[in-house]
Amino acid sequence: MTKADLIEEVSAVSRLSKKSSEVVVNTFFESIVGSLQRQEKVELRGFGSFKLRHRRARVGRNPKTGARVEVAAKVVPYFKPGKDLRELVNK
Numbered sequence: 001m002t003k004a005d006l007i008e009e010v011s012a013v014s015r016l017s018k019k020s021s022e023v024v025v026n027t028f029f030e031s032i033v034g035s036l037q038r039q040e041k042v043e044l045r046g047f048g049s050f051k052l053r054h055r056r057a058r059v060g061r062n063p064k065t066g067a068r069v070e071v072a073a074k075v076v077p078y079f080k081p082g083k084d085l086r087e088l089v090n091k
Helices: 003-014 018-037 083-089
Strands: 042-044 048-055 058-061 068-071 074-081
Touching: 003 018, 018 042, 018 048, 074 083
Parallel strands: none
Antiparallel strands: 042 048, 048 074, 058 068
C-alpha cells in the first residue's frame, strides 16, 4: 500500500474529500516524525510502537572494493508491532 492508496482508503471510509484525507494522513505522519525527533516514543495501542535505536560507531567494509570504512554512530527509527497486529497477520 502506498501513501496515495492510504489517502484513497481514508477518503472512502470517512467520506471526506481526497484533499481533506491527504491533510489527515500527512498530519498523522508528521506527528509521528515530530515525536521521534523530540526523542519521544510513539505508541498506538493494538497496532505497535515507534522507538529510536542508537547504533554505535563501527568499522564496515565497502562491498565493491573491500576497503575498511568507518561508519558513524547514528539513531534509527524502529517499529515494534503490537500483539493484536501480530495475531491478525499470523492468522
